[in-house]
Amino acid sequence: VGVIGAGQLGQMMVPAAIGLGLELHFLSEDPSDPAAQWSPHHVLGSALSREAIAQLAAQTDVVTCEHELLDLTLLAELGDLSEGSTAVYPSATTLASVIDKTAMRAAVDAAGIPGPSWRVVQTSSDLDAVVAEWPDVVAKAARGGYDGRGLAFVRNGLITPEVRAWSEQIMTGPHPSVLLLEPLLDLEAELAVLVIRGIAGEVVVYDPVRTVQVDGQCRAVIVPHGLGAKVDAEARQIALAIAEQIDAVGVLAVEMFVVGGEVYVNELAARPHNSGHHTIDACVTSQFENHLRAVAGLPLGSSAATGPAAVMVNLIARDAESDPRARRDLGLGVDPRVRIHLYGKEPRPQRKVGHMTVVAADVEEASAVAWHAVRAMGCDDRELEVNRQVNG
Amino acid sequence: VGVIGAGQLGQMMVPAAIGLGLELHFLSEDPSDPAAQWSPHHVLGSALSREAIAQLAAQTDVVTCEHELLDLTLLAELGDLSEGSTAVYPSATTLASVIDKTAMRAAVDAAGIPGPSWRVVQTSSDLDAVVAEWPDVVAKAARGGYDGRGLAFVRNGLITPEVRAWSEQIMTGPHPSVLLLEPLLDLEAELAVLVIRGIAGEVVVYDPVRTVQVDGQCRAVIVPHGLGAKVDAEARQIALAIAEQIDAVGVLAVEMFVVGGEVYVNELAARPHNSGHHTIDACVTSQFENHLRAVAGLPLGSSAATGPAAVMVNLIARDAESDPRARRDLGLGVDPRVRIHLYGKEPRPQRKVGHMTVVAADVEEASAVAWHAVRAMGCDDRELEVNRQVNG
Numbered sequence: 001v002g003v004i005g006a007g008q009l010g011q012m013m014v015p016a017a018i019g020l021g022l023e024l025h026f027l028s029e030d031p032s033d034p035a036a037q038w039s040p041h042h043v044l045g046s047a048l049s050r051e052a053i054a055q056l057a058a059q060t061d062v063v064t065c066e067h068e069l070l071d072l073t074l075l076a077e078l079g080d081l082s083e084g085s086t087a088v089y090p091s092a093t094t095l096a097s098v099i100d101k102t103a104m105r106a107a108v109d110a111a112g113i114p115g116p117s118w119r120v121v122q123t124s125s126d127l128d129a130v131v132a133e134w135p136d137v138v139a140k141a142a143r144g145g146y147d148g149r150g151l152a153f154v155r156n157g158l159i160t161p162e163v164r165a166w167s168e169q170i171m172t173g174p175h176p177s178v179l180l181l182e183p184l185l186d187l188e189a190e191l192a193v194l195v196i197r198g199i200a201g202e203v204v205v206y207d208p209v210r211t212v213q214v215d216g217q218c219r220a221v222i223v224p225h226g227l228g229a230k231v232d233a234e235a236r237q238i239a240l241a242i243a244e245q246i247d248a249v250g251v252l253a254v255e256m257f258v259v260g261g262e263v264y265v266n267e268l269a270a271r272p273h274n275s276g277h278h279t280i281d282a283c284v285t286s287q288f289e290n291h292l293r294a295v296a297g298l299p300l301g302s303s304a305a306t307g308p309a310a311v312m313v314n315l316i317a318r319d320a321e322s323d324p325r326a327r328r329d330l331g332l333g334v335d336p337r338v339r340i341h342l343y344g345k346e347p348r349p350q351r352k353v354g355h356m357t358v359v360a361a362d363v364e365e366a367s368a369v370a371w372h373a374v375r376a377m378g379c380d381d382r383e384l385e386v387n388r389q390v391n392g
Numbered sequence: 393v394g395v396i397g398a399g400q401l402g403q404m405m406v407p408a409a410i411g412l413g414l415e416l417h418f419l420s421e422d423p424s425d426p427a428a429q430w431s432p433h434h435v436l437g438s439a440l441s442r443e444a445i446a447q448l449a450a451q452t453d454v455v456t457c458e459h460e461l462l463d464l465t466l467l468a469e470l471g472d473l474s475e476g477s478t479a480v481y482p483s484a485t486t487l488a489s490v491i492d493k494t495a496m497r498a499a500v501d502a503a504g505i506p507g508p509s510w511r512v513v514q515t516s517s518d519l520d521a522v523v524a525e526w527p528d529v530v531a532k533a534a535r536g537g538y539d540g541r542g543l544a545f546v547r548n549g550l551i552t553p554e555v556r557a558w559s560e561q562i563m564t565g566p567h568p569s570v571l572l573l574e575p576l577l578d579l580e581a582e583l584a585v586l587v588i589r590g591i592a593g594e595v596v597v598y599d600p601v602r603t604v605q606v607d608g609q610c611r612a613v614i615v616p617h618g619l620g621a622k623v624d625a626e627a628r629q630i631a632l633a634i635a636e637q638i639d640a641v642g643v644l645a646v647e648m649f650v651v652g653g654e655v656y657v658n659e660l661a662a663r664p665h666n667s668g669h670h671t672i673d674a675c676v677t678s679q680f681e682n683h684l685r686a687v688a689g690l691p692l693g694s695s696a697a698t699g700p701a702a703v704m705v706n707l708i709a710r711d712a713e714s715d716p717r718a719r720r721d722l723g724l725g726v727d728p729r730v731r732i733h734l735y736g737k738e739p740r741p742q743r744k745v746g747h748m749t750v751v752a753a754d755v756e757e758a759s760a761v762a763w764h765a766v767r768a769m770g771c772d773d774r775e776l777e778v779n780r781q782v783n784g
Binding site: 012 | 402406410412596672673677685690691694717728729731733735736751
């Protein structure tokens, strides 16, 4: 299996590949990338380079990706050109519906899933017109954007100079993109559902999880989500409908908002996703193994939980000096149930350098242990903010 | 962490090392060994070579092993010579008590653990004398021996020509060893207990498992063992006492016999062991991760089971043509709970090329699913023999 990218998501595919006896070939520009350190098969090059992608394809039976900075035209050609000798999963068509936020909104509408209103704008005057109608709005770059870097907020109809400059840059910069505008919603909670879909359309769904963002960054994943059976059923149904609609293969992560008891789609990702990191330690089959199984055409594994409750907390570095690798003994020492996953990344302020999962009898216990361990490791501690969001 | 050996046991340390952010350096003579394929740090050389061991030690903070073909003098010197800059765990002293079966028996006696009688012989006439006293006896090479290749049976006082030749070869061959003789016992069951012991003496015990051998090869591991609370408590107590007695660090696997309701020690191994492979999929922390944590001086992880029952079955190749790697889809397709671990080894008759674990509501269900999957993969199927042993 060829993997475009060699970050932590690729790294976490390695244990699954070992067990299944699959060879992984990673493509990245930096041989010191997390996953590249654990596989002898590494193609050095850009994910946007025709030569590099062709080399990866020549070495493998199937190509998949672990990030979204892709040239979809190239991937579409690859599938066609190799005449089926190297498959690409998810397909360029699927990826197009996921990576471009306007295409995503169109796909969600096409699947018949109710959602918030949305508008697309290409110019500053169009932006002004929408803000005149919707004074509280979130603006998203249709392409690009990750952990809060691709969006901006307008409140009370006031476009600040910063937001104006940001929007101009998105719409007219070197890689221009339209803006997707959505009215700001009064969120009760955020959810995520991971679907694994096989080549023949077979599906496995993980239990929906509650996700908690602070400062635009995912901080914690909590399961069970505690938002009731109606929300749960709706979330699963939406995720399955979208996976079918866009013909996903592998992981499809559907991030959702709960607003007034209704579930709305927020974002999609067609790769292993932060909201599924707990599956390594808290489910029979991890999202990473199931992604590999799906793209390699193997039967899918059980998504069942192995314990009553799990909390995953991202390990986010405070600064370049506080390296959690130097304090892993302190984290592990907090409780024998602490499961630490480090990504082999140099710490930088606000950089995700790992995650931690605790399975326990209930969410409160798992959460308390996890945050205790996060503090012991000297990582950014947002327990209060996370608990405030969860408990209202 | 430096690891002497790069077989499947080393390979299964890799996922644990990735999560903990530990570098693994493997020493082996063959760069195509299972573990060597998954780590960029590989020292090419013999486990018995001073140069190779010194090179491994120079690259690492601690050296451990995943097999027992070791030069203990070399390891003892290494610990001393490096003046503590590279530690060796388990120590050469611990390994001596484990690898040499007479030293092992002496250590078990010294720990005050009741066991079967045993004798040591060095010549054919000594062997005759013991057989005259004990007509039914098992003879073991004190050093060497794995999966049945290091032992022979005498029944009704009759030493067959094959056993005579074998014993001569052990006692007077190029690497002479004494023979350890033990009266043949009427086994009710075989058990194994895995203890993890840290550098400071802290311990974690996994639930005792029932092991089933067919033709001298471990075929299945079953947990819970179903042999009652008295046997369970005795088995744990014995394993802990031995770990303390020999100052184990890392995994200590204690293989035991149940005879007349009593528990006797059979063999020891001071490394991750086949009887603990289920811990990858059926326990909070795998034996591989806990071994690395122990030798690296990290706090130990929980050994708790994640499900009510687990069955591990070794994948043993029928012949060179029936490669389970080509049939992994058939095995996985049997049930979404099937967990397959392949070792990347070429199939040869009776060669262990992987294992499989199923966690289920009870042993019967887990066992049925596992054996069904073993057959689907075309591996050696000993379900009948295993069930006959378990059910009497």
